[in-house]
Amino acid sequence: MFVRGLKRKCFDGEEDIEGTLAGIKAIPSYNLQRQSLLDMSLVKLQLCHMLVEPNLCRSVLIANTVRQIQEEMTQDGTWQMINTQSTGQASLDRLVSTDILCRSSRDQAEGKHVTPYSTFSKDFESDQAQDGSETMSTASSVQAPRNLQSNMWEMENPQDNKGNFQKSLDQIFETLENKSPNSVEDLFSEVDNSYYDLDTMLTGMMSSTKMGHCDSLETFSSPTNTASNSNCKSDLNDLDHIVEILVES
Amino acid sequence: DKTIKLWKITERDKRPEGYNLKDEEGKLKDLSTVTSLQVPVLKPMDLMVEVTPRRIFANGHTYHVNSISVNSDCETYMSADDLRINLWHLAITDRSFNIVDIKPANMEDLTEVITASEFHPHHCNLFVYSSSKGSLRLCDMRASALCDKHFWVYEEPEDPSNRSFFSEIISSVSDVKFSHSGRYMLTRDYLTVKVWDLNMETKPVETYQVHDYLRSKLCSLYENDCIFDKFECAWNGSDSVIMTGAYNNFFRMFDRNTKRDVTLEASRESSKPRAILKPRRVCVGGKRRKDDISVDSLDFTKKILHTAWHPTENIIAIAATNNLYIFQDKVNSEMH
Numbered sequence: 001m002f003v004r005g006l007k008r009k010c011f012d013g014e015e016d017i018e019g020t021l022a023g024i025k026a027i028p029s030y031n032l033q034r035q036s037l038l039d040m041s042l043v044k045l046q047l048c049h050m051l052v053e054p055n056l057c058r059s060v061l062i063a064n065t066v067r068q069i070q071e072e073m074t075q076d077g078t079w080q081m082i083n084t085q086s087t088g089q090a091s092l093d094r095l096v097s098t099d100i101l102c103r104s105s106r107d108q109a110e111g112k113h114v115t116p117y118s119t120f121s122k123d124f125e126s127d128q129a130q131d132g133s134e135t136m137s138t139a140s141s142v143q144a145p146r147n148l149q150s151n152m153w154e155m156e157n158p159q160d161n162k163g164n165f166q167k168s169l170d171q172i173f174e175t176l177e178n179k180s181p182n183s184v185e186d187l188f189s190e191v192d193n194s195y196y197d198l199d200t201m202l203t204g205m206m207s208s209t210k211m212g213h214c215d216s217l218e219t220f221s222s223p224t225n226t227a228s229n230s231n232c233k234s235d236l237n238d239l240d241h242i243v244e245i246l247v248e249s
Numbered sequence: 250d251k252t253i254k255l256w257k258i259t260e261r262d263k264r265p266e267g268y269n270l271k272d273e274e275g276k277l278k279d280l281s282t283v284t285s286l287q288v289p290v291l292k293p294m295d296l297m298v299e300v301t302p303r304r305i306f307a308n309g310h311t312y313h314v315n316s317i318s319v320n321s322d323c324e325t326y327m328s329a330d331d332l333r334i335n336l337w338h339l340a341i342t343d344r345s346f347n348i349v350d351i352k353p354a355n356m357e358d359l360t361e362v363i364t365a366s367e368f369h370p371h372h373c374n375l376f377v378y379s380s381s382k383g384s385l386r387l388c389d390m391r392a393s394a395l396c397d398k399h400f401w402v403y404e405e406p407e408d409p410s411n412r413s414f415f416s417e418i419i420s421s422v423s424d425v426k427f428s429h430s431g432r433y434m435l436t437r438d439y440l441t442v443k444v445w446d447l448n449m450e451t452k453p454v455e456t457y458q459v460h461d462y463l464r465s466k467l468c469s470l471y472e473n474d475c476i477f478d479k480f481e482c483a484w485n486g487s488d489s490v491i492m493t494g495a496y497n498n499f500f501r502m503f504d505r506n507t508k509r510d511v512t513l514e515a516s517r518e519s520s521k522p523r524a525i526l527k528p529r530r531v532c533v534g535g536k537r538r539k540d541d542i543s544v545d546s547l548d549f550t551k552k553i554l555h556t557a558w559h560p561t562e563n564i565i566a567i568a569a570t571n572n573l574y575i576f577q578d579k580v581n582s583e584m585h
Contacts, residue, residue: 033468037414040472053250056312056331057362057381058477061418064360068414 034069041066250313253328255304255339261297265289309335309345316365322373329366329378336390348390349378364479365424371431375400383420383438385445403434403445405452415467415476423479428488429560435491437482440464442493442503457503457510460495462533462544475549483558483565494553497542498569499529515553515569515576525579 041062048059267289272278312330319326319339327336327348334349353359366378374390385403392400407416419439426435434445436453440461443453459480463470470476475496482493494500495512503510512529532541555568563578 034414037468037471044474053313055477057315057364057421058474060359060362061381061421061477064417065414068417 034073038066038069038073041069251307251310251330253306253309253314253317253337254302255306256300257303259299259301261299262293262295263291264294266292304339304342306337306342306345309337315363316367318367318376320368320373321371325373327366327368327376329363331362334363334366334376334378346394348395349388350395364422367425367427369431370427370429377425377427377434379422379425379436381421382417383422385422385425385434385436387447401447401450403450403453405443413467415471418471418476419467424481426482426484428484429486430488433488435482435484437480437493439476439478439480442482442491444491444505455505457491457501459493459501460531462531466544470549473549475552478552479554480552481555481557483556485558485563486561492556492558492565494556494567496549496552497547498551498553499531500553500556500567513576515567515572515574516551517572526576 044062045059045066048054048062266273267287269283269286269289270278306328309328310330310333312332314328314330317326317328323339325336325338327334328345329335329349332350332352333347335345336348337345349363351361351363360382362381364379364381366376369375369377375387376390377385377387379385383404387401387403389400407420422436422438424435424437427433428435432447433454434447436443436445437459440463441459442457444455446454467476480494482491484491489506490502490504492500492502498514498516499512500515501510501512512531513526514529527540530538530541531547532538532543534544537543551570553567553569557566559565565576567574567576
């Protein structure tokens with residue numbers, strides 16, 4: 001059995017978002033929503049993956065969205081911010097629809113008072129036009145304008161994570177090709193490892209309670225529940241558990 | 250969804266009666282009771298529509314077929330799936346030619362798929378295909394056997410002020426249709442329909458907003474998967490009006506000349522046969538008129554994905570969930 005991680009509080013206070021874009025309030029909201037979007041996308045990919053006849057177009061679009069979020073998070077150095085956000089309960093099916101994610105990245109940047117962000121988005125757009133396989137080089141090319149708040153983030157590490165993450169996305173595609181039943185477990189074990197690496201790197205930032213999660217993740221082997229596709233509902237519940245754990249790291 | 254079939258549709262509204270050897274139920278008559286010969290007579294009957302498959306084109310596709318298009322030569326047609334396009338001869342079912350293949354050597358590198366394709370209405374060597382990243386590629390089959398090198402790419406650069414995590418998904422083209430003249434192409438993406446001039450690859454010549462009020466709801470629409478809905482689009486016979494479907498059983502028409510547009514509804518409640526459709530309006534806050542629908546009360550399960558316009562008459566077909574509606578112009582309503 002795996003240990004439950006801390007849960008995030010369901011995000012409320014839309015008024016804060018709708019009201020001001022500037023200032024520190026916008027930052028946690030945007031990151032929280034972005035993280036929720038990432039979680040939602042990962043769940044969608046898992047679900048697509050379980051279908052007998054997966055829809056390739058939909059999977060490709062979702063995977064591209066995931067890559068985009070992950071790249072932005074890496075560039076912002078906001079992996080560390082995720083860990084400082086946990087404040088209670090969150091449930092994916094109670095995701096409040098906000099338009100904050102639909103706003104332009106430039107609006108977000110104003111709130112963060114980080115001027116290099118606009119140059120990020122430019123690099124982003126030009127790189128987006130290229131082949132997806134160049135995502136690794138994209139991260140390294142944007143190193144120069146990074147004069148954000150001091151972070152303990154080593155440049156090599158995000159790419160390691162990205163590599164692992166990329167590999168899990170790749171596995172999704174391979175399994176879409178092959179439709180092998182064991183791939184779901186493989187996928188989970190891949191993503192687990194990447195988050196574990198994340199935890200060890202952030203030792204300086206994280207509180208001691210977080211280290212407990214690493215232990216739980218270590219013991220977290222292949223999820224036996226997801227092996228059976230007979231009961232979709234229980235699978236969804238299991239996925240919720242799993243995603244919450246992944247997010248908490 | 251990986252097999253293509255060619256069907257023959259026949260209508261039958263008469264049947265022969267008065268056979269010599271069989272009775273009305275088809276049983277053989279006792280010949281001793283037959284005293285004279287009769288000529289069978291054709292009597293009217295209720296219209297019966299029969300559909301029979303005449304050709305089955307199987308095993309040509311590994312992925313789901315998203316479009317088929319018959320060539321102007323009336324001999325060949327093409328079928329497109331997510332990664333490949335095949336060329337077939339209408340009479341030959343055991344062989345096809347691959348003319349486009351965008352499958353990467355490594356499936357891990359896959360970031361773009363084919364979403365729709367169509368042959369040019371007059372030039373039998375030209376065809377277009379659209380992608381999930383919002384680009385169109387016009388290809389010439391005379392250039393090479395495998396048309397991986399497109400002739401022209403039609404792509405509008407992204408508007409940086411509108412960029413969000415959903416930008417790519419909403420730019421994915423769900424349908425592409427050549428105009429009857431062959432001069433323009435019509436594309437549908439999640440929020441707009443665009444008219445492209447074949448002579449200009451840098452941007453569309455016209456863009457029409459189908460339901461821009463959904464732009465601030467993209468996150469919810471992503472969550473409930475509506476953002477992946479694939480709407481079709483259509484030209485009228487003279488290429489002056491374009492039409493596409495939306496949610497809440499609404500469909501939209503845009504007049505390219507007057508720049509006016511109208512929203513109509515295809516539902517039992519709002520249209521008795523022969524009644525004229527009343528224009529609908531979606532209000533986005535601010536003043537709300539009577540009969541307006543607010544954005545939050547739109548029914549996203551009632552989507553009009555498939556629409557078609559008669560090639561010459563002003564008659565349209567709208568598929569709304571389980572119902573098929575045929576509408577025609579007021580002027581035409583005098584005809585039966």
